[in-house]
Amino acid sequence: MSTIPNFAPAAAEILLLALVSLVLVIDLYIDQARRALTYYLSQGTVLLTVLVLVNHVNTAPVFTFSNMFVDDTLGRVLKVLVLLTVSVVFAYGRQYAEERDMLKGEFFSLILFATLGMMVLISANHFLTLYLGLELLALAQYALVALQRDSARATEAAMKYFVLGALASGLLLYGMSMIYGGTGSLNLQEVAQGLASGRVDHVVASVGLVFIVAGLAFKLGVVPFHMWIPDVYEGAPTAVTLFIGSAPKIAGVAFFVRMLGEGLAPLAHDWQQMLVLLAVVSMALGNITAIAQTNLKRMLAYSTISHMGFVLLGILAATQQGYAAATFYISTYTLMALGAFGVMLLLSRAGFEAEQLNDYKGLNKRNPWFALIMLLVMISMAGIPPSVGFFAKLSVLRAALDAGYTWLVVVAVLLSLIGAFYYLRVIKLMYMDEPEDTSPIGGDLDVRVLLSVNGLAVLLFGILPQPLLSLFNHAVVQSLR
């Protein structure tokens, strides 16, 4: 009755878990002076996992572990993106963490465990694994935010994050239990079949759906479930904000696509309406509130909220084109977020956080190259051609348009015009104002090179978006039916 499951599709996850455990143990025996070894081991872990992932790509989805795990092209692509993002996070965050006495083994192992959670989430084909992956990710994130425990701000942020995150998990579980009660299954395909058969009571299904969408919205941070985002972004150490603001967003979108696009696809008509509402208020509130911010971390937090609204535009189209656009959008957003926080980390030094907008005054005079990088990132976030952000916005808008939401597209374009204001203000501060602070800008060579590549990639993919776009189209077509 019991057969050994096929472990091969999950090779990357298993390898990552084994290597993280190894790093955890090795780190115990390393003294603080040689903590860099943990850094290199963590980077090695991430890159090895990437190698395993790209080594072999299936053309059709492969299921294993009693159909709880799915290995498909979309999953592989998103996992590689998550891992590369984490690798960049390590590189950018290392010096910052070192200067703030945070460079402990836990900084790396918790991020790696969170990465494992994201990979589980991306490959989940079952409510149970979706939930467990999410919790693994969230638990590591709560601890990361609180890692600088003598900072009252960080502790408060962690507390808020934890309480609201737990509430969101509760909502999600409640919704899942409703769907389970209706369909009698937790497996995404079986849930979809059960819902499509029309035997499920509509009241049960829609009550469950409301709770699931609310829980998902909480995790992704869209209005009206966004309260935690600004506080956590501001309160967490910037290296942790960099992590929280990048890779988990990719996993969050994967969660939306798996849950709504696969499991609850027959209820698309219901959740489309909910997402329309969420998207509009997110874009409006995010863009308008961001204008009033003087703290760059807080401004980027509200900018995230508006970007998540745009991602929802792609998802609510409920078409393959829409899902491809949403994943494309979130990948480019991650690239931009890495760039913005990367510059912020570069400007920060021991005892100084470059998080006020005024800290960026006259950056062009201090360091024209990184001012240019920041400029590229900002115009990309604003969605101005020829940056990749423009094509990202274009693809989600086109998906929404094709799905028949013309008025929504008009609203979105108007709101993104409002949003462009605060991005351009950063550029104005950098180029038109005189610097208040003239201390030299540090940063190791590897970080400088990586950050330059990061900034130029925003431009490069803006000029040549087609390969990336077709990669996501291809992945979605191969993975979702």
Add this chain to the structure above:
Amino acid sequence: MIDFSVFVFYAFAAVLLAAGAGVIVSRNPVHAALWLVLAFFSGSGLWMLLEAEFLAISLVLVYVGAVMVLFLFVVMMLDINLDRLREGFWRYFPVGGLVALLMVGELVLASLSKNFATMGRNLPAAPADYSNTRELGMLLYTQYLYPFELAAVILLVAIVAAIALTLRRRTNTKYQNPAQQVRVKRADRVRMVDIASGETAE
């Protein structure tokens, strides 16, 4: 006359609800924690009634035996001022009450619908040599192997996180090294001094 098991069900359910209410309304946090223990116990009784012995006993073992003890431990040490916690209760009551009403309404709607009612009605009777524990173990290590391992990883992360957030090596505390204490030799502690009679030690 009603069936005995039905009677037991209502008894446990009534105690469970009363205990749950006790958790919320008692003014003393220690009382609230003890009410919660009673609630767990009644819940375990309900599970026992469903012939899920393993889960029922695990609930008592884990929650009553370990988690709640530590909880009580902390609650007793903290001097929680409930009156301050209750400030603004009536201000938030309308909103909270509305949400609660909404939830109750949804629950009633959902559980009234036909899909929940038909489930579990025609469960096959368990064979005589059926062992709840064995079946659970079989499922956990075959069909649910993957989520089971994931849960283990989550616990590991919880341990790592808890230690990372609380371990503080103080530099000014003195502590003993038992290994050194055990390895001590007479020569480390006792010095033999030859003292001629009539003189005093230095």
Add this chain to the structure above:
Amino acid sequence: MPDLQSLLTVAGQVLHHPLVWTLLKIVLIVLPLLGAVAYLTLAERKVIGYMQVRLGPNRVGPLGLLQPIADALKLMTKEIVVPSDANSVLFVLAPVMIIMPAMAAWAVLPFSPDLVLANVDAGLLYVMAITSMGVYGVVVAGWASNSKYAFLGAMRSAAQIVAYEIAMGFALVGVLVMSHSLNLIDIVRAQQGPLGLFNWNIVPLFPLFLVYLISGVAETNRAPFDVAEGESEIVAGFHVEYSGMTFAVFFLAEYANMILVAALTSIMFLGGWLSPLDHIPFTDIALLPSGMPWLLLKTAGVLFLFLWFRATFPRYRYDQIMRLGWKVFIPIALVWLLVVATLMQAPLRHLPIINIWFH
């Protein structure tokens, strides 16, 4: 007017009603248990007395045999003092909370292959779950007394009991792996074999036996782990405010727990009711065959160890107790669990010698 015949039938029916019948069986277990507790206190004083070269109680009755009765009478007639500002409901409830699990655990303890109140499949788990509840009595007593000494004692005790419960639980998992069952009768049966006492769990699980026995001493707050009531430091610990019958109940529970741990040790590791002489020719007729007397003998033997420990060892310091529990016993138990699980694997368990125990 009903005649005698029908009266007897009715009485028989009442007696055979499951509820009445079970209650009767409970009384049959609890009464001897209480007697055993009473005489265990006498035995303790006598044994320690002889170890310290004195006579122990010898005034009440022949050889002091009526001493426990006199003690009980004295405690019953004393006044129950409830301290002012104490939480009176919980103050009275605490002794009940501590004696209840100490008694309830006996429900699944088999005295012989077919002498058990409830033959539960998950008996081992039941015992662990029920005994883990005893700590509430201690904690609540300490808190409800509204006294600093009592509170400190309760804190110490709660941390200690929770710590050692984990080690104990792991030791019992080893037993569970060996016997493939949670049923206590099956656990004893699994220790039956051609080698007599060498088939008992104590041989393959010797480290776990030590962990269990010592943790058992710590669980029951007995010397040398009795810091919870360390009279030299915190007067009498959690029950310092109790007097009269309420105090007697704490006392009763402590000794009932001791007997329980001793009986469990006998069942889990020492072959329960199995005779060690079963496979030595001719001895089974001349001496006791397997059965309840052997279980009682083994229990008494383990209880003697408890008394012996008390007379021998000085009290541990509190941090040393915690260190022993967390950093020594739990790792030992885990490692040995791994060893046992490895030896139980198919290729290994068929090897000679190993297959004596691991099958």
